[in-house]
Amino acid sequence: MKTSRILLAAWVIFVAFAALAPAQDVKTDYDHHADFGRYHSYYWEKVSTDPLWQTRIQEAVDQKLQSKGWQRVDTGGDVAITAVASTHDQRQYETFYTGMGGWRWGGFGETTTQVENYPVGTLVLDLYDTGNKQLIWRGIAHDSLSDKPDKNEKKLDKAVNKMLDHFPPREKS
Numbered sequence: 001m002k003t004s005r006i007l008l009a010a011w012v013i014f015v016a017f018a019a020l021a022p023a024q025d026v027k028t029d030y031d032h033h034a035d036f037g038r039y040h041s042y043y044w045e046k047v048s049t050d051p052l053w054q055t056r057i058q059e060a061v062d063q064k065l066q067s068k069g070w071q072r073v074d075t076g077g078d079v080a081i082t083a084v085a086s087t088h089d090q091r092q093y094e095t096f097y098t099g100m101g102g103w104r105w106g107g108f109g110e111t112t113t114q115v116e117n118y119p120v121g122t123l124v125l126d127l128y129d130t131g132n133k134q135l136i137w138r139g140i141a142h143d144s145l146s147d148k149p150d151k152n153e154k155k156l157d158k159a160v161n162k163m164l165d166h167f168p169p170r171e172k173s
């Protein structure tokens with residue numbers, strides 16, 4: 001009986017960790033009236049972040065847009081790009097149960113809840129039509145951050161690839 005309790009407790013802890021593990025979240029939206037077929041060049045208007053990450057963000061976006069046939073220019077492109085990257089601490093609550101307590105099983109046990117803080121990074125990428133100054137596309141990515149810059153750089157590349165994977169938007173038939 002004791003072995004089954006240990007296995008059950010281990011399974012509950014495993015499921016709790018799997019369910020609470022932060023995952024990369026990427027969302028995009030665009031102006032459904034914009035004609036993306038007429039945009040072929042872009043320039044960087046502004047990147048608000050730490051100076052080390054400014055270049056990394058620009059390089060990741062440049063690589064993806066240029067692979068789609070877009071050309072980066074210094075000024076006067078069809079599209080102006082802005083990016084904002086920020087970090088904040090996210091709280092995660094983990095509750096552990098000991099014994100087979102609780103009203104369901106009619107027993108008694110202890111419950112312990114731990115609060116864990118982990119850093120989360122957010123990248124917002126906006127594309128503006130330079131002719132009318134209107135926002136035509138936005139991508140937002142959230143992901144937990146590592147204490148290792150190499151891992152964070154890989155997460156940035158993955159986020160930018162996910163954001164721009166189906167870019168430019170195509171008209172639905």
